[in-house]
Amino acid sequence: MGALREQMDKDMVLRGMSPRTRESYLYVVKGLAKHYHKSPDTLSEQDIQNYLLYLIEERKLAWSSCNIVVQGLKFFYYTTLRRDRMALIIPRRRAPSKLPEMLSREEIIALFEAATHPKHRLLLMTAYSAGLRVSELVRLRITDIDPNQMTIRVEQGKGAKDRYTVLSKQLLVELRKYWKRERPAIWLFPATHTPDEPMNAETAQKIFYRCKQRAGITKRCGIHSLRHAFATHLLEEGTDLHRIQRLLGHGQLSTTMRYFHLAQSNLMQTQSPLESLAARVATRR
Template sequence: MGSKTLITIKPLYHNQTKLVAIHFEPDETVKHYIQAFSDVKWTETYKTFYTTFHKERINQLFRYFRKKGWYVNYDAFKTITEQPEAPVLKKPEIINKLPPLIDEQVAQTLQFKRWLEQKRFSENTVNTYVEVTALFLRYLNLKKIDTITSRSIEQFNYDFIFNAQKSVSYQNQCISGIKHYFNFKNIVVEAFEIKRPNKDKKLPNVLSKVEVKSLFDSTQNLKHKTLLSIVYSAGLRIGEAINLKLIDIDFERGLIHIKAAKGRKDRYTLLSTGLIPLLHTYIKHYNPKVLMFEGRFGEPYTQVSARQVLKKSLLNAGIKKYATLHTLRHSFATHLLESGTDIRYIQELLGHSSPKTTMIYTHVSTTSLRDIKNPFDNL
């Protein structure tokens, strides 16, 4: 093996998210070494190991594999064009000019990541905060700024976020990520206050009951149907569904115990009586050990795989309406409201901290709208 081993890393795009696929000739030693790298997972859909992508990930992988004396082919990242996740930038040169992190900064961002993980932030939040912090540090390198001041932060916000036409949500993530980095490094910046812009108030997409039934009927794979069914029937976030354990399902009481959900809160939600036969069939067939939905190596089923499942089912059902896995949660809440369930109970089932969050479903429910007499009908 030794220097003859070749590792090829290539971009892997899924749902406009850029990942890093890791390819190699079958070898158990190589496989175990890859699995030992932080944040590496297996995708059954693409039959490859992969990890999340950020600006320093390629350098990290290169150094990691070179420790073994292996060849690393990363040519695909030299020519690949980034898929835009936001509107076209007004000043793309700002991003293009950002220099790489120095070794000390790379080490700091890795320590920052571990610090965030110990605070039990979600995986997505950790990756986002680390990425935006790395961009901020690279911006400081570009401007040759040694001491962080409120002025440098405001300038980064203006050049990299405002002028680049980044979304309001992304701007808020940047502010949060940088502030957490300051806490991690015990950095105090006087008069640092960037106002968080209000998010656009968009109504959620909702599938009708007919569309939901069609979605399930067109899903033939037992695991896929069970996953989509439990997400909808219990109003789960996808992260809650893929981390669900067998012991969390109380068949006798007809409840599902959701543990350490968003905000590290526990809650109970509904276990549909109509879902129980499907669950028993699924458990008997797949015999899951701990997690309800296990991947190839007994790890949690990945969100990437779950999104691919929904995409295929929507296509098979002929549903052209834009929908995500979270759309099933929105649909669950809306259908409960339309059937007369009190908004306070829906809030508890969804695990919302504030009733204001749940009230958005009153704007997409058709029950009250059907009772309104349209003036056109009286013309």
């Protein structure tokens, strides 16, 4: 789908979509074409719906992944091919609300200690220390670290937004040791064989999984759990919710508020209403 791919990418560029979103949507359409071994512009509405059914029932894709497929196909058929929106019905179901499995502080320490390579240890420390998404983590430049303001600049994060997050004093010490040893030129975490390019996000994820296995952590979680832990631990330590929102780069406060459900200290300090009820009964006797 060479010409179609090029046109779709141009359409996304014109609409200001981020490189990551463009890559995801192109991959979605490529997957559809590969499934049928046909050009996607020749497929019928029923073909598309059957493909989605295949992803849901046979591939067992999570609803969040299916939603990305849906949005990518909608863009291709509605925008690039300009098909009538009413002629293409793509089913979409709301993703079930699930809380991620939280890493404790002890498990995070064990994770760091399980990193056999200093670069890998620093990668995980930076993700946790600054609350970064993996796509933001691997694209950090040396110039994004500001020791004077004690900030880390996140360039073009999710939603194509720049923001600043906190630079830990302890992390700064580790970063300086790392720079003296490795001397990275542009990217903080360059690719191993092509240092003029950043590390691949998939590589960072694999590093996390290897360290998690060595640390004996059995919880179902990926490198994004370090971002969850950053927010939850800040909340447990009394950091203002609006400040956490800005550090994470959330557009809506409601997105940040989900960490209330993860903050164990807040839950454990909550008193059951049965206690006050028992106190009332006691005063009547």
